[in-house]
Amino acid sequence: MSTFIERPRYQCALGGALVTINAIERAVAIVHASPGCAAAADGAAAFGGGYWGSTVHDGRATPSSNIVEREVIFGGEERLAEQISATLDVVDADLYAVITGCMTDIIGDDVRSVVNEFRRQGKPVIVAETGGFKGNSTVGYEFLWDALINQFVSKGLPKKDRLVNIFGVLPVQDVFWRGNLLELKRLLSAIGIEANTFVTPFDDTASLKNASQAALSIVLSDVHGQKAAALFEEVHGVPYITESLPFGPTATERFLRRIAELFNISSAKLNRVLKEERRHYYQFINPLTDLFTDQDFQRFGVVIGNANYAYAVSRFIADDLGWIPYFAAITDILDEQQQAAVLARFATIPEQARPKVIFETDTSRIRERLFAELEKENDPYGTPISPAFVIGSNLDRPLAADLKAGFWGVSYPITNRVVTDQGYLGYRGGLRLATEVVSALVSNR
Amino acid sequence: MGLKEDRVVPGREDRVAACMAYGGSACSIGGESKACLKNSERGFSQAGICQLLPTLGMLLTLPDIAVIIHGAIGCGSAGFGMNVSIRLHHLLRGNPNAKDSLWFSTNLDEADVVHGGEQRLEETILTVNERYKPKSIVVVQTCTPSIIGDDLVGVVEKVRPLVEANILYAHCEGFKTKVWATGYDVAFHAMIHGYIEKDKEGPPPRKAPWQPGQRPTVNVINLASVGKPDEEEIERLLNAIGIDVTIGPNFADREKVRQLTQADLTVSICPTHDDYLVDYLHTEYGIPFVLKDMPIGLENTRNWLLDIAGKFGLEKEALALIEAEEARARTAVERFLPVLKGIRVFLSAGEFRALVTGGLFQELGMEIVGVRSYHHDEFGTDFYGRLVNGQQGKDFPVDIANFQPFELVNLLQQVKPDLFAGHIWDNAWAARLGYPTITIFRIFDYYVGYRGFYEVAKKAARILRNHSFNANLSRNVTDAYRPEWYEQNAFKYIKSGLPEGLQSDTAAV
Numbered sequence: 001m002s003t004f005i006e007r008p009r010y011q012c013a014l015g016g017a018l019v020t021i022n023a024i025e026r027a028v029a030i031v032h033a034s035p036g037c038a039a040a041a042d043g044a045a046a047f048g049g050g051y052w053g054s055t056v057h058d059g060r061a062t063p064s065s066n067i068v069e070r071e072v073i074f075g076g077e078e079r080l081a082e083q084i085s086a087t088l089d090v091v092d093a094d095l096y097a098v099i100t101g102c103m104t105d106i107i108g109d110d111v112r113s114v115v116n117e118f119r120r121q122g123k124p125v126i127v128a129e130t131g132g133f134k135g136n137s138t139v140g141y142e143f144l145w146d147a148l149i150n151q152f153v154s155k156g157l158p159k160k161d162r163l164v165n166i167f168g169v170l171p172v173q174d175v176f177w178r179g180n181l182l183e184l185k186r187l188l189s190a191i192g193i194e195a196n197t198f199v200t201p202f203d204d205t206a207s208l209k210n211a212s213q214a215a216l217s218i219v220l221s222d223v224h225g226q227k228a229a230a231l232f233e234e235v236h237g238v239p240y241i242t243e244s245l246p247f248g249p250t251a252t253e254r255f256l257r258r259i260a261e262l263f264n265i266s267s268a269k270l271n272r273v274l275k276e277e278r279r280h281y282y283q284f285i286n287p288l289t290d291l292f293t294d295q296d297f298q299r300f301g302v303v304i305g306n307a308n309y310a311y312a313v314s315r316f317i318a319d320d321l322g323w324i325p326y327f328a329a330i331t332d333i334l335d336e337q338q339q340a341a342v343l344a345r346f347a348t349i350p351e352q353a354r355p356k357v358i359f360e361t362d363t364s365r366i367r368e369r370l371f372a373e374l375e376k377e378n379d380p381y382g383t384p385i386s387p388a389f390v391i392g393s394n395l396d397r398p399l400a401a402d403l404k405a406g407f408w409g410v411s412y413p414i415t416n417r418v419v420t421d422q423g424y425l426g427y428r429g430g431l432r433l434a435t436e437v438v439s440a441l442v443s444n445r
Numbered sequence: 446m447g448l449k450e451d452r453v454v455p456g457r458e459d460r461v462a463a464c465m466a467y468g469g470s471a472c473s474i475g476g477e478s479k480a481c482l483k484n485s486e487r488g489f490s491q492a493g494i495c496q497l498l499p500t501l502g503m504l505l506t507l508p509d510i511a512v513i514i515h516g517a518i519g520c521g522s523a524g525f526g527m528n529v530s531i532r533l534h535h536l537l538r539g540n541p542n543a544k545d546s547l548w549f550s551t552n553l554d555e556a557d558v559v560h561g562g563e564q565r566l567e568e569t570i571l572t573v574n575e576r577y578k579p580k581s582i583v584v585v586q587t588c589t590p591s592i593i594g595d596d597l598v599g600v601v602e603k604v605r606p607l608v609e610a611n612i613l614y615a616h617c618e619g620f621k622t623k624v625w626a627t628g629y630d631v632a633f634h635a636m637i638h639g640y641i642e643k644d645k646e647g648p649p650p651r652k653a654p655w656q657p658g659q660r661p662t663v664n665v666i667n668l669a670s671v672g673k674p675d676e677e678e679i680e681r682l683l684n685a686i687g688i689d690v691t692i693g694p695n696f697a698d699r700e701k702v703r704q705l706t707q708a709d710l711t712v713s714i715c716p717t718h719d720d721y722l723v724d725y726l727h728t729e730y731g732i733p734f735v736l737k738d739m740p741i742g743l744e745n746t747r748n749w750l751l752d753i754a755g756k757f758g759l760e761k762e763a764l765a766l767i768e769a770e771e772a773r774a775r776t777a778v779e780r781f782l783p784v785l786k787g788i789r790v791f792l793s794a795g796e797f798r799a800l801v802t803g804g805l806f807q808e809l810g811m812e813i814v815g816v817r818s819y820h821h822d823e824f825g826t827d828f829y830g831r832l833v834n835g836q837q838g839k840d841f842p843v844d845i846a847n848f849q850p851f852e853l854v855n856l857l858q859q860v861k862p863d864l865f866a867g868h869i870w871d872n873a874w875a876a877r878l879g880y881p882t883i884t885i886f887r888i889f890d891y892y893v894g895y896r897g898f899y900e901v902a903k904k905a906a907r908i909l910r911n912h913s914f915n916a917n918l919s920r921n922v923t924d925a926y927r928p929e930w931y932e933q934n935a936f937k938y939i940k941s942g943l944p945e946g947l948q949s950d951t952a953a954v
Binding site: 002003004005006007008010011012013014015028031034035036037038039040041042043044046047048053054056057059060061062063064065066067068069071072082083086087089090091092093101102103106107131132133134135136364394395398413415 | 488489490491492493494495496497498513516517518519520521522523524525526528529544545547548549550551552553554555556557558565568569572573576577588589592593618619620621622623625847848849850851870871873874877922923924925926927930938
């Protein structure tokens, strides 16, 4: 059973589906919902997503049926058909995705029949029923992928040996999805593997259409995108593996070794790439050593974010920065099985660097539960995790202030900086994260 | 009916016959039938906003308030953006350590849609009251609980005696009205009922009417698009002619909202924003009002000030101030006039804001070549004519559109203005076409009064001096629309509100 949530760190199902479509080049959403649904979802992305504003088909330009009382009473199917037809006439895109809101799902518009009429005419229109009451962004992402997999991706194409599909990195929920995926693409390409990442500005709908050619899907999350990958296997026969987001040298090397092994990449080639990337990282980290050691920049880490980030960041600060992860709060809404998967992932961190993990959606409850843990430490001076550093979202700044801790925001929502091509994935992403947190420590100078 | 009696705030299409879809010109709009305007709509539409968003934007400004959004998990997700705006407002008010806004979603899911969400709402109010101890709680009704029949008021009245906090409520279901400006009314309704009509102490008593010789106090109704600098300019001008000012109800606490009932006059700086509240203060507290102009541009500021001064016999003081201020402002903008002369401007914003800003540009020697207004109501009608008169009868296209950038870009490519002045979220569409843009409001800058006149001139001259960001952008972005769209009438998808069969005949007349 659900409960109320304080300042939810996600959008609704419609929002998750909308931002995913918006992130696919030359795809456009047709929102069949009340007038404010697209704007609320879009507003969340525009601010919380590090100022990911409109591009061309989105924001205020998102086609939307804007249904009001009349349609709620008499049905909105006719209005939807009119809207789809006009959108096809006016808007230039390769893929038109009808997504629905609470009202249309509750009144029971037969949107599939309406869309099928256009599909029969060969129009590239798909439909997903994404009423907000069905869940959050993750649920919407999975619904949209269900629609893409069943209604858009071509079936029966010949396989390509070294092509992979990437799932589990949600636009906006991962504020750095573009930078992360582009770096992943670059690294995989360096070892000879082509990756369909789908949601960067440099992907196209052709790669989406032909995604069934992939030899493997990689889900970079224990909880997000799992359904999409499983369905992809069922419908298109592409098996999948689950990995965590590889932030920094240690995690990235482990990740690339696993992938190279699966694809029989020669160890000479792999080692050459690893060596070059590692060198890039340490050639920049090395000169920071005076600062890092003289100023005692080891910190107790408090990491707050979704399952992907809470683990990947904890792992990076443990493995590469040599910090002590103390506490990790997972803000996703997860069922028991999903929680178990996340805990199993955290269990792979060596015990001396393994944080306490909690599942908590509400910002103020995270604070309460952290302070309860601190109380239990029974520290005579009341500062068991000083010096501390909080890596979370903008919502967690007050907590950092209360702890007299450093702070850096990497999780949704991020409203105090602009995100373009930054990312934390790989060696270079790790270097960026190291640079940013150390910068936060010297920012008062 | 009015704010006091309305259990639920009526949509503005019904209350003031507001129109959301019209394509025509400044000369034609005044002659259209109201019924026709209010019923017209689009066969192709792009995302609007709903009344929840302005309601939420206003209620979140109230200090120490917890907002409970009763609905599915996404309805409040724009709260992060509103929090940014409110933080910045606080910063300008010298309050850098203001707490982040606090809101909750009752997170209705599929089971709740079947079984109802009243119990969840009740638990949420009680838990939020106990755990967070806010001074006020406002409960906001969204589409889903409304359609499944949750009795929001019933739940609120049940728990009201059990909680310390003032409880406000707001019905702002997105599907209930096309006119999202209704959300302003809903927020006023919530504040007045929560802090006055249903307050534990009851409504404050009526104040005795103003007597000549007393120093008057006036309410100035603030709005999200008017920042601290503009509030300061308004206060400065009114203080200078001997009038004290209470600014609210945004950012006002309970006491300040109640204080609004004790003024000698209510002054609107945006009639289309304020009329519902102004009417309440007039009807229930006998407070006279000024609800006609927005003090943007010299003439509008003059009319606005003289109207207010006239209520208190301060015309002489006002005229002296106006003469001195106008002379100073005119001298100040002289250096920008050569650059601005003859510049053709396209405006896009809420109707009133767009039109009065047009007046300001005309005073700087510029010409209005198009207006996109978010909605149309009677407050704006005369101002279209005034703009036409202000440029020797030269007409210009008017698009009444709750955004609809597809119409905007089509119009822009026909009109090809020298400058675009738009509300936030409007400017990017013009920028991508390469037009120089200035934002029609920003809470950091002056727009109203004499300082505003100078600052807008300076801003326009600055952007005209170098708009390479937009120019380069236009050469490097793709277009969302098919090329054929630009060859069609920008208003092609607007359907007249008249019954079918009457449409063509009436158009010919």
